[in-house]
Amino acid sequence: TKIFAYAIRKDEEPFLNEWKEAHKDVEVDYTDQLLTPETAKLAKGADGVVVYQQLDYTAETLQALADAGVTKMSLRNVGVDNIDMDKAKELGFEITNVPVYSPNAIAEHAAIQAARVLRQDKVTDMKMAKRDLRWAPNIGREVRDQVVGVVGTGHIGQVFMQIMEGFGAKVIAFDIFHNPELEKKGYYVDSLDELYKKADVISLHVPDVPANVHMINDDSIKEMKDGVVIVNVSRGPLVDTDAVIRGLDSGKVFGFVMDTYEGEVGVFNKDWQGKEFPDARLADLIDRPNVLVTPHTAFYTTHAVRNMVVKAFDNNYAMVEGKEPETPVKLG
Template identity: 45%
Template sequence: MKFIAFNVREDELKYFEAWKKKNGVQVDVVKEALSTESLSKVAGYDGVLALQTGTFPKEMFAKLNEKGVTVFSIRNVGVDNLDLDEAKKNAIKVTNVPAYSPNAIAEFSVTQLLQLLRNTTVFRRKVAEHDFRWAPYVGKELRSLTVGVVGTGRIGRAAIDIYRGFGAKVIAYDVYPNPALKEEGIYVSSYDELFEQADVITLHMPATPEDHHLINAETISKMKKGVYIVNTARGSLINTADLVTALKNGHVAGAALDTYENESPLFNHDLRNQDLKDSTFSELLKLDNALVTPHVAFYTETAVKNMVYIALNSAKAVCETGTADTLVV
């Protein structure tokens, strides 16, 4: 049994080494992402592990089949950038990491919202300029707000627990309601109902074609004036140009974005001293009421270890038994 892992970061290496030592399985790691060119490296391996937010090569699953690979394990949750029909067609089992640390992402989303509510981005800039005046940047208390949670899977439920700890009123919407939460009566019947009631809208849902640009000019117009929007889920859920307009005109009081619809050429790259070619993103970065981070909500020691271990354990299980608890297709 032999595995190869692509796009491996320095912070993952110690977990790969520890797993190899414990399981006695050969795992070779490379820093480059999976591309048409790097696919040539998969020959001779039983399983391939990958982690990338951008696109995978179109011919990937056909090539994996051709080279004798039987399992493709991603070290993350989302499979929206994978052609699962092609995987099935080429008899490649695909696994993911459905829950590496829900709390990591939930905690981060609340942390970012608190910064928006207390205008810390503005005050950080003002203090750097030696302007120590307060007004007009009065803050809001979370306990006085209604938080609308969109998506009540593991991460959404963890966020709900945290928001309740602050004393906030929580409402939620999910196409597939959680039975326990349904009994508590926190669900509203539609996106529109949540948009109309919530002071804060926080997204914890997967990306689907149906929900592309869920947040756009039309849906923003249905929200309260002064709403806050938090997205630690998928960038494609928000039409960024429409959001920028709403942030500028004040309909949206603040937005915390840990993901961006065109993030692949930006996030996790060193672009210092370079002009950004994405004008919408550049405009977003100039706004005091926008808090942007480069897809790091998941990024804790616990989560990184779990992502590596679960992906490797899944690949090993498929090779040994033909299936795994984390099997996607």
């Protein structure tokens, strides 16, 4: 049995080696390159591939992989929004993802950043760097005084709710699917509009499906409370970035936590030092004292990365052995 893995980073290698040690019967080979129509041939002779990338898995890429004889593909991440599903189906692909590798990694990041925005910590940091050690005028808001509105109550949303409750916040939630436990406890409001009207902090934990694209826009921001904090650690396209910038400029939006960004592909996780920065809007957001930008690092913990590697390899191994993988992706 042979499994070929794409885009393996240095920080993933120890976990890949750990899996190899535990599966001596499997030949594992890998590259640091992304899966593209050109690199697909590297997988020739393998029974399955383990992948992670933000670059699209286009029809052309999937075709090239199928031509190399591989149609069993295991993602090391959650999101499947960058796969050409129609093509995958047509070619008879079997795909798995890792839907739960560490909800805490992402939820913790959202909570920490939301709290930092409320305390205006970045303003203090920027003043400190200039050796201005005065308090005023950047007085903080306590988490316990906020109504926190959680959009999406899947694994990540639920952990985020627990953390914010730990700080003493009043938590409300909206989801088209109601979790029975949360329902019993009365967390759900009836509509997104209601959540927008009531929440001081709004955090998104929903997937990038067409219905959710630009759910945060000029109209939804208009419905929100003055001084709202918006948190997006989910997917860039959920937020109309220009609308949030207008909200920040008018003072309606108190702060913005942005770990995912509409224009992030090809920009995040690259070193731009000494080079021309490619996105003026992003540069402006990074420089704002009430905006906390991180380059899609909410997931990036040892706990999460280990699970992403191990669970993806487990899934792929099951598929190539003709067994039912733990977390198959439904193709359309």
